[in-house]
Amino acid sequence: MIVIELPDEAATAALATRLARLVRRGDVIALKGELGTGKTSFARAFIRSRAGRDEIVPSPTFTLVQVYELPDLSVWHVDGYRLRHPDEAWELGLEDAFHDGISLIEWPERLGPLVPDRRLEITFEHGGSHGGSHGAGPEARRAIIDPGPDWAARLTALATEA
Numbered sequence: 001m002i003v004i005e006l007p008d009e010a011a012t013a014a015l016a017t018r019l020a021r022l023v024r025r026g027d028v029i030a031l032k033g034e035l036g037t038g039k040t041s042f043a044r045a046f047i048r049s050r051a052g053r054d055e056i057v058p059s060p061t062f063t064l065v066q067v068y069e070l071p072d073l074s075v076w077h078v079d080g081y082r083l084r085h086p087d088e089a090w091e092l093g094l095e096d097a098f099h100d101g102i103s104l105i106e107w108p109e110r111l112g113p114l115v116p117d118r119r120l121e122i123t124f125e126h127g128g129s130h131g132g133s134h135g136a137g138p139e140a141r142r143a144i145i146d147p148g149p150d151w152a153a154r155l156t157a158l159a160t161e162a
Helices: 010-021 041-051 087-093 094-100 109-114 152-161
Strands: 004-005 028-033 063-071 074-079 102-108 121-128 140-144
Touching: 004 010, 010 041, 010 087, 010 140, 028 041, 028 109, 041 063, 041 074, 074 094, 087 094, 087 109, 094 102, 102 109, 102 140
Parallel strands: 028 102, 028 121, 074 102
Antiparallel strands: 004 140, 063 074, 121 140
């Protein structure tokens, strides 16, 4: 486990940018946490970093998935919050994302066993008064990173940057 304190949204964006440089075709990043902990902010910064431009990145809460076709691969931003049953996720075409693209999945627990084991899992938590960190502002968050088997070596570089 790697724990990274994120004092503000800029720190969340910096983490997303660093991870965006480490991803490979077929990678899955599961973004967990309560509402308002930074999952969508992370996804926006990640997609913008991969795109190399200020891409418009709406939350896929109602569309369930937004696909960004980038020159080198596609990034699938999935929001499972509104799924009633994990089987509904297959209608989104996720098998293509899991094979050929990069998947950012908010609320991955709603997809159940459909989320591959070979994933990087990031749990976002409130910092500041909610998390017990003294002196942290209301935007403070914490990212708890649980690397899957494919990620441990790649995250060594991230841990030294943090």
